[in-house]
Amino acid sequence: MIKHRKKVEIVTDSVEIKTVIELLDEIGVSGYTIIRDVIGKGGRGKRMGDEVTDLLKNSYIMVICNDIEAHKIAEAIMSIKRKFGGICIVSDAIVISGHSPAP
Amino acid sequence: MIKHRKKVEIVTDSVEIKTVIELLDEIGVSGYTIIRDVIGKGGRGKRMGDEVTDLLKNSYIMVICNDIEAHKIAEAIMSIKRKFGGICIVSDAIVISGHSPAP
Amino acid sequence: MIKHRKKVEIVTDSVEIKTVIELLDEIGVSGYTIIRDVIGKGGRGKRMGDEVTDLLKNSYIMVICNDIEAHKIAEAIMSIKRKFGGICIVSDAIVISGHSPAP
Amino acid sequence: MTKLYRCAAFFFGFFLFAIFKLRKWRMQVNVSIIIDNLLHPPVLFFFLGMIASFCKSDLKIPDPLPKLFSLYLLLAIGFHGGVELNKTGINHAVIITLGAAILMAALVPVYTFFILKIKLDVANAAAIAATYGSISAVTFITAITFLETSGLAESGGYMVAALALMESPAIVIGIVLYKLFEKKEKKEGSLVPEPYGFSWGKVLHEAFLNGSVLLITGSLVIGLVSGEKGWDTLSPFAKDIFKGMLSFFLLDMGLIAAKRIGDVKNTGLFLPAFGVVIPVINACIGIFIARLIGLSQSDALVFSVLCASASYIAVPAAMRLSVPEANPSLYVPMALAITFPFNIIVGIPLYFYIITLFWK
Amino acid sequence: MTKLYRCAAFFFGFFLFAIFKLRKWRMQVNVSIIIDNLLHPPVLFFFLGMIASFCKSDLKIPDPLPKLFSLYLLLAIGFHGGVELNKTGINHAVIITLGAAILMAALVPVYTFFILKIKLDVANAAAIAATYGSISAVTFITAITFLETSGLAESGGYMVAALALMESPAIVIGIVLYKLFEKKEKKEGSLVPEPYGFSWGKVLHEAFLNGSVLLITGSLVIGLVSGEKGWDTLSPFAKDIFKGMLSFFLLDMGLIAAKRIGDVKNTGLFLPAFGVVIPVINACIGIFIARLIGLSQSDALVFSVLCASASYIAVPAAMRLSVPEANPSLYVPMALAITFPFNIIVGIPLYFYIITLFWK
Amino acid sequence: MTKLYRCAAFFFGFFLFAIFKLRKWRMQVNVSIIIDNLLHPPVLFFFLGMIASFCKSDLKIPDPLPKLFSLYLLLAIGFHGGVELNKTGINHAVIITLGAAILMAALVPVYTFFILKIKLDVANAAAIAATYGSISAVTFITAITFLETSGLAESGGYMVAALALMESPAIVIGIVLYKLFEKKEKKEGSLVPEPYGFSWGKVLHEAFLNGSVLLITGSLVIGLVSGEKGWDTLSPFAKDIFKGMLSFFLLDMGLIAAKRIGDVKNTGLFLPAFGVVIPVINACIGIFIARLIGLSQSDALVFSVLCASASYIAVPAAMRLSVPEANPSLYVPMALAITFPFNIIVGIPLYFYIITLFWK
């Protein structure tokens, strides 16, 4: 089965992960995938990880969702992003799934 | 050199990785990239990793391939996904490569 | 705020990361995200990581940038990719951002 | 929900206070052996982990450090057992003990399967049965340290061999039960292409060659081969820092067990009750057999603990592959969040108490 | 830039050579105590880390191994302190010392905040003030090892309790200061949806239940409860390999501190000067209070080191969440790259020298 | 393919059994020294790793734990060597030994390069030559433990300095050879933009300041500076648990070496033969030089092992950057899967046997 969906990707400070997850759970998306301990560079300079202080690490979150949910995420992110930084992108994706989704 | 290709992304339980790799090798794709120890939420609930039991961890696989291969992967995944869960998405991508690929 | 951007993704040998970062800094992209210790298969065979020798590990780099920068990256990659292998793909993405980007 | 956590936190705080107070009177009271077990630092670190988790603290032993501790514990306990076995040799009594161990590992999943099938489907019943047939190395290790701290005789090195032998049979029996009783109703299962389906080769490989079985067996053989001389070489590593490593690992087990308690909270009373009652029954059967074959008190305790413990590493990994229909958020928390703490805190001293009654 | 690194490398090479030479004369010179501190292996490994970083070597202790060392150090120091406290008991003097510790942890952020506000905005002033009010466990541990190596009396176990108590108040005070003085100018802040905003519950949770506070407090309680008997169990782990683990951790601290020096290089002289002068002032206040309440020389040293040290783990984590406007590349490098090395290398022997003058 | 693995598994099983049996007779037979080496726990753990890998077990020491063991081994061996050197001092004999070490490290890549060029292209020949000119710290450490377990005299601390000095020159010589003999045919190489090309600065930096060289040299200097007093501080960490950490690391080396054997299987007989014969030749040259400059038996063994060993960490990392045309799946498995096991199992006792013949 093939469905047209949106793919929302967010990279932000690892300490914000909890907030973003709460937000996603509230919006009610069906799922998300998180990659921890991602590093990078952005408006706040290089964030190359730091073993002792656990600071300067990003996390990457990917959400496959429908247009309405993507819209809601984008709106929420727009309001909190001012405070935390990071990046949020949206693109199109086709979801492949089995005949009857696992219960 | 620029080529139009498909990007297939799969997130599934880490224990299934072997099966997925066997499947990809059988289909004969030219390559794939795997990110281990990815966490997330889906139909089977939160899978936030577990240090002691090594359960509840996902892996992410990305394959850049041509349309025919993408089709084959999608078909194979449709048949096994019922059993294992996870998510599989397909999107378009342009591959940039050097003049003569390394032998 | 919504902006149309390019998403450039590169997977290559971890030892090349320094070179790629230098290249990106030179081109002057506004940011990038790196996932270390990614494994996979490609033209040079399986690269499944190796704990003792620190060899056979890839890194994944994602850059969100404008068309001109994407073009420059693609050109630079085309010239160095012959030597190092790996894969480089470009796709479209919409960037969501807050009203005034953090300084 | 959060109320529940607060209650738990209070309870544990009170608990710590109580054992601290009790300690002063322990000479007079008769339960001193339970108190001593609870005051043993590794067990206290297990409590600390649970408290931290209930308080939603961000205390965390990040991956893969817990693997370091568990690999270390398997290596150390295997090596130590091998050296001991080298001293005593492989005699008649040893072989009988090992036979009894395998018997128990095969018997437990069969009888528990039929109990479980009353309330659960075949897949979940088989997976949980296998879990309780197999063993938990850390419970075993805690029993060994219990003996040491209480100043009792050491258990024989062949008990480590028993541990290694009891890990695999339950997995095979569990899958056999599943295959026998699985209803053929879901014929769409045939959609799954053959190469990605079930294979006995994979199952046996997973059962007998999984990492933990191989590491403990290998270390046992290495201890056996290198003997006393090898022990001199490795003992500062394998013995002196052992309880520290155990404390660290139990700290993490506490963190994880507490997180998992939530998973069984909503399944009714059957499974939690099962997770407490069955270990006691298995321990009693174990004690009975131990008496029958004439084991020492120490060996009997260790044997009963092996029977009572449930696997949360090897078996779940195998079940995920071979019985994918079973729900891991049932069988893992039962072993990890109910049976493991029960055995560590109440079980070990309780089984020992029973043994002291029968060996007199 | 690279010139600067080369200079630093040269400087350190020369430095090592110099201390090696000085060692021979140390009997004659009076600064022998500073030299001895510098020749202490853990401190030398700190230098090695800094040198490796200045040379841009790829030497790296990969994540999460540094966590292993820091968890170990917290557990070991907490447990050891608890056992000591079990010996001495909780008497009048102990309670006065703990009270003084809390007082200092609350006082320091207040007075430094007003100094910092001269040059910085409210958010950064509050974050840095909190950093210097709280403590660094590794600086504390280095002071303990300094006492040991110098053959001086051990400090009391209750100093570990003081360490645990001084970690949190500074966080709360820092945030209170921020909330009081924060200008209400940015009214668009209301765009942030309520559930993702500020909450005192979160702040207090972060302050009193963060991982490091809980682990050291928990280990202290466990040490207190299990006493001498528990110490026999864990001492090979918690004591014998302690300095090796400390060496490893300081090697990593050296690597990271050197990397961070660049961050403060461009902020002018105010912050680096602050990072050196304030610790000395705090240490002196600490010594004064210690004399007042009649601590021993060893306890006074440890107390002054607690006052002088700045937090680079617990406080930054809390500030990131509660004062996001503050710039972590200011307060982290100040604590990590200036105050920490200063205390380790110069501070500890200096404070001890001052104490010897006053206690005679 | 899988047949091959089964054969290997059988072979190893038989092997373990055989050494167990042999042990009983070892008093009578003359090969007792080889047997003793094989019965040494760390070497047995190496076998266990190989067996696990051949059986396709999922036993795995996850990243970055192996890094913990290798960093530990470098730190401990460097520090120990430094302390020893502090005792003996840097005299004439030490300087001659170090000179001989550098000479061998420069000589070996040159002569092996011309042997390799018969069958391979310039890039691969240069990379493999550099690999065999450099050293393997773990092979060195195993030789040290071999001396200890056999009750022989300890080797001098300056041999650790020799180890550190032999790591880098081979890298430089290898790249020089590559640059000299590289055919200019591939002119399209100029497509590579200049800044991303080759630079001698990078090469020398990589050769002399890579992590392992810096850590062992730095630890040596720290040992030298802190001397006997420092040793008392760190010896429980750096010595007592040393063989346990070595066992763990060799377990992992066994897992990886066995996985890599497949890589060289398909390259014909030349490379595997090279990987066994050249170490023996290098060891013999080493023994000859050792006799010439009058080293003790123990020092001679360690020196010959340094000459015989091949690098699988520092050199491959440098070659990946500087000779990217060379194929890492040739030079890494040769060092790791052929020469390393050969030296560990057969080489060390063999070289020692040769030495006993000549030193009588």
Ligand SMILES: Nc1ncnc2c1ncn2[C@@H]1O[C@H](COP(=O)(O)O)[C@@H](O)[C@H]1O
């Ligand atoms: N243009 C970009 N492309 C890819 N990743 C980015 C980009 N900008 C920011 N990021 C990621 O988001 C993190 C936080 O960004 P910032 O808050 O802007 O410093 C960075 O460390 C990067 O990992």
Ligand SMILES: Nc1ncnc2c1ncn2[C@@H]1O[C@H](COP(=O)(O)O)[C@@H](O)[C@H]1O
């Ligand atoms: N909608 C989604 N978006 C992103 N990732 C998902 C989504 N659904 C599932 N996943 C990922 O796939 C894993 C397994 O999904 P499931 O089998 O549905 O529990 C989850 O733990 C997520 O990591």
Ligand SMILES: Nc1ncnc2c1ncn2[C@@H]1O[C@H](COP(=O)(O)O)[C@@H](O)[C@H]1O
């Ligand atoms: N077709 C592909 N799809 C996804 N990842 C690839 C592909 N080809 C190569 N890669 C990644 O790039 C790495 C290096 O590729 P190569 O240099 O071709 O061996 C591989 O190990 C993969 O992680």
Ligand code: NA
């Ligand atoms: Na059992």
Ligand code: NA
């Ligand atoms: Na302070």
Ligand code: NA
């Ligand atoms: Na060599």
